[in-house]
Amino acid sequence: MASSATAQPGFTNSGIRKLSHRLRGGDEIAWLITLLFAASVLIVTALLIAELWYGSTAARDKFGFGFLTSKLWNPVTDEFGAAPFLYGTVVTSVVALLISVPVGLGAAIFLSELATGKWSDAITFVVELLAAVPSVIFGMLAVFTLIPMMREWIGPALKSVLGFLPIFQGPVYGVGYLTASLVLSVMTFPYIISVSREALMSVPREQREAALALGATKWESTWQIVVPFARLGIMGSIFLAFARALGETMAVTMVIGNDPSIHTSLFASGHSIAAVIASSFAEASGPIYPSALILLALVLFFLTLIINGVARLLILFTSEKGART
Amino acid sequence: MTARNLYRKGLNNLMLTLTGVCALLTVSVLFAILGYLIYNGGKSLDLNFFTKLPLSPGERGGGMANAIVGSAEIVGLAAIFGIPVGFFTGVYLAEWGGRTFSFLVRYMCDLLNGVPSIVIGIFVWVMVVRPMKTYSAVAGGIALSLMLIPIVAKSTEQFLSDVPSALREGALALGATKWRAIATVVVPAARKGIMTGMILGIARIAGESAPLLFTSLNNQFWASGLKEPTASLPLMIYFRALSPYHDWHRQAWAAGLVLLSMVLIANIAARLILSRGGSPNRG
Amino acid sequence: MSSLAKANMNTHTKEASVSESSKPVEPPQGQAAAPQSLSQQTASPQTAVPKMRASGVNFRYGTFKALHDISLEFQTNKVTALIGPSGCGKSTFLRSLNRINETIRGTQIEGEITLDGEDVLKMDVTSLRRRVGMVFQRPNPFPKSIFENVAYGVRVNGLASRSELPDIVEKSLRRAALWDEVRDKLHQSAHALSGGQQQRLCIARGLAVDPEVLLLDEPCSALDPIATAKIEDLLVGIKDQCTIVIVTHNMQQAARVADNTGFFLLGKLIEHDRTDVIFKNPSKKETEDYITGRFG
Numbered sequence: 001m002a003s004s005a006t007a008q009p010g011f012t013n014s015g016i017r018k019l020s021h022r023l024r025g026g027d028e029i030a031w032l033i034t035l036l037f038a039a040s041v042l043i044v045t046a047l048l049i050a051e052l053w054y055g056s057t058a059a060r061d062k063f064g065f066g067f068l069t070s071k072l073w074n075p076v077t078d079e080f081g082a083a084p085f086l087y088g089t090v091v092t093s094v095v096a097l098l099i100s101v102p103v104g105l106g107a108a109i110f111l112s113e114l115a116t117g118k119w120s121d122a123i124t125f126v127v128e129l130l131a132a133v134p135s136v137i138f139g140m141l142a143v144f145t146l147i148p149m150m151r152e153w154i155g156p157a158l159k160s161v162l163g164f165l166p167i168f169q170g171p172v173y174g175v176g177y178l179t180a181s182l183v184l185s186v187m188t189f190p191y192i193i194s195v196s197r198e199a200l201m202s203v204p205r206e207q208r209e210a211a212l213a214l215g216a217t218k219w220e221s222t223w224q225i226v227v228p229f230a231r232l233g234i235m236g237s238i239f240l241a242f243a244r245a246l247g248e249t250m251a252v253t254m255v256i257g258n259d260p261s262i263h264t265s266l267f268a269s270g271h272s273i274a275a276v277i278a279s280s281f282a283e284a285s286g287p288i289y290p291s292a293l294i295l296l297a298l299v300l301f302f303l304t305l306i307i308n309g310v311a312r313l314l315i316l317f318t319s320e321k322g323a324r325t
Numbered sequence: 326m327t328a329r330n331l332y333r334k335g336l337n338n339l340m341l342t343l344t345g346v347c348a349l350l351t352v353s354v355l356f357a358i359l360g361y362l363i364y365n366g367g368k369s370l371d372l373n374f375f376t377k378l379p380l381s382p383g384e385r386g387g388g389m390a391n392a393i394v395g396s397a398e399i400v401g402l403a404a405i406f407g408i409p410v411g412f413f414t415g416v417y418l419a420e421w422g423g424r425t426f427s428f429l430v431r432y433m434c435d436l437l438n439g440v441p442s443i444v445i446g447i448f449v450w451v452m453v454v455r456p457m458k459t460y461s462a463v464a465g466g467i468a469l470s471l472m473l474i475p476i477v478a479k480s481t482e483q484f485l486s487d488v489p490s491a492l493r494e495g496a497l498a499l500g501a502t503k504w505r506a507i508a509t510v511v512v513p514a515a516r517k518g519i520m521t522g523m524i525l526g527i528a529r530i531a532g533e534s535a536p537l538l539f540t541s542l543n544n545q546f547w548a549s550g551l552k553e554p555t556a557s558l559p560l561m562i563y564f565r566a567l568s569p570y571h572d573w574h575r576q577a578w579a580a581g582l583v584l585l586s587m588v589l590i591a592n593i594a595a596r597l598i599l600s601r602g603g604s605p606n607r608g
Numbered sequence: 609m610s611s612l613a614k615a616n617m618n619t620h621t622k623e624a625s626v627s628e629s630s631k632p633v634e635p636p637q638g639q640a641a642a643p644q645s646l647s648q649q650t651a652s653p654q655t656a657v658p659k660m661r662a663s664g665v666n667f668r669y670g671t672f673k674a675l676h677d678i679s680l681e682f683q684t685n686k687v688t689a690l691i692g693p694s695g696c697g698k699s700t701f702l703r704s705l706n707r708i709n710e711t712i713r714g715t716q717i718e719g720e721i722t723l724d725g726e727d728v729l730k731m732d733v734t735s736l737r738r739r740v741g742m743v744f745q746r747p748n749p750f751p752k753s754i755f756e757n758v759a760y761g762v763r764v765n766g767l768a769s770r771s772e773l774p775d776i777v778e779k780s781l782r783r784a785a786l787w788d789e790v791r792d793k794l795h796q797s798a799h800a801l802s803g804g805q806q807q808r809l810c811i812a813r814g815l816a817v818d819p820e821v822l823l824l825d826e827p828c829s830a831l832d833p834i835a836t837a838k839i840e841d842l843l844v845g846i847k848d849q850c851t852i853v854i855v856t857h858n859m860q861q862a863a864r865v866a867d868n869t870g871f872f873l874l875g876k877l878i879e880h881d882r883t884d885v886i887f888k889n890p891s892k893k894e895t896e897d898y899i900t901g902r903f904g
Contacts, residue, residue, distance in 0.1 A: 030504030134532025
């Protein structure tokens, strides 16, 4: 066949005919369209990482790894260090977990071992609704109710009983690390409870029965046999909750006090990475300031990436173990 | 019974009771939140809230009409961008998908899901706001859509995979092409689950505020068009709650009540749809 | 069985009368007299003080009645086998003896079960289970080391001090015929063992608390013939220290290891007697049908 003057190099007419025949079937188009959408997810995520990296170049060039350890945060002199924010982020998240893990695990044990099917499902549903509550609402409630409570009785009570510890010394203003931790602990309940409950429920019945048949009480069988059996899933839930707490922005910003320095006392005001970005980014100007904030965002991104990754691995291992037994 | 056994029994009863207390504690937190919001928000909620613009503190009769509409616009945009992308990605993962590519896409979806929302806000600021040289509802919509995509993709994939292959094979055996089988048989069979995934995703992003901080910003007035800073309910709550004015605090309560009600209703509705629906075999 | 033998045999039905079953069964008169194995001949009526006794036991899973009026005795230091087709209630009955059925919701039990004369249903359940141990159908070692598995029951019941544990663990593993195979890897994970070894580990675990009765629920059903033979041998070896009740699908196994056998069908105890009587001279037609393989 003579090719027309407008034929593209490389395309033959029979090739075009074959392609259009397949396209008419529709499957190839459908495959292509969905593939493109799926690829767009990859592209967007790659772009995200790239932009974070690129946008933080100025700050990275200026500070290097010292950024992570420097305690200085001065927008006026363009000196920036991440230490106070790393400190605040980690401290509030860890203290939050110290509260929510025991309570959450206890609730998960109750829901898995003691509550009957319908009650267990109903209560779990209510707990999971807690995860749907927007974080500003947690923040608002904390501002209006928790801060006064902290100032008026939680703080003074802790001080009178445990005031010899450095973490419970100093003036109580209501805002601060402890308040932020309390809010975070409530926000992490659903993750701990929901995932741990699944892990506990997947422990084979025969394990419990074997322990009971040896004369163990229900608590002994649960705590010494069932919980260890499910430990991978439980740890996964803890890491999941940890990642959530690390990245939480609004509720923390509203109650942490926004003080970019490190303090030992939990009653003191501090800052977190997400909170400083939220409160400063809109007004940040100059060559370094926004870049430093973007660098903070990059640090936070990697932090949550790692923790989430560990969480997913742990949860993956539990489900495989459950499938094997 | 020996002393040791008495101790063991006592410990058993104590610890098991404590676990019940923990469960009670978590449940009561949700009810406490609801209680506070209903009480304080209910006091401040009136028709003006839905119809009037915000006024200066001290002036009564203001509302958050612009925030309600603004949120609707932003979430609507997010849905327009995010639902198709998420849906088709989910379809691809469930119905086609090579091994490594699918693994990568799933991994990136999970990654995107885990990115703190403030980081997404920064990303969209760099990609959209800075080039456009303005804060806008569009930017806010894009930011929220980035959070919506992984949610919709994951639930779409999950519910499509749950459809038994017998259904697919039945359609194919009748001569349908693959995409026809998917569009006319598989997707309808999974529609309940897919829809609830979308509803839950929208409910989730409707409450987000961090990504909007530097994308749609906020606005005390009506935005004329989608390319201007736009008010949104979550951000209004944020700014009002942090202000020193009592009037504005009351507005924050009211807004909180409205926002939480919408989110909870969406969640409960989604759960009801899922539980009422029969399995694809029966349905 | 010839009709002559049948006509000559009394209906030795042991269903409800408790007093009757306190004597060992006399061999039936007539031509088809059952040959007595040596062990049965030496057992005299006077030693038959039952370790455990069930009277009129009824059991329900919700609305489904799984056991109808079961009355049965378990002689001390003897092996009793419970046989019958799938779903006949033998496992349910076994699990009632140590009240492990109580972990399932919606179950109800009536009747009397006694251990050395004490009502089991009124006892403290953890004490009961220390005295009446159980080995399950599939091996279920805890995710701990071999040593910790065997020691668990002893630890949790506070039966010995820490220094005594290694001796107890060794003794139990020896009784379960597992010591030689694991003596060098006591602190390795129990999951590294083979299926047969894991089941023997579970037996050792159960023996470590020195139970008076050991209940075994089809312990060999997941094992190969060699592992099965090892377990059967060890059961015969330990019966002088405890009373054994074993549920089994395998009639040859019952014939090999059990002194007495009970035949269950559809939740009822059809017949129970010395094993050789059941297998060679059963009094009920259902028993004979099952034994000869007409169903089951």
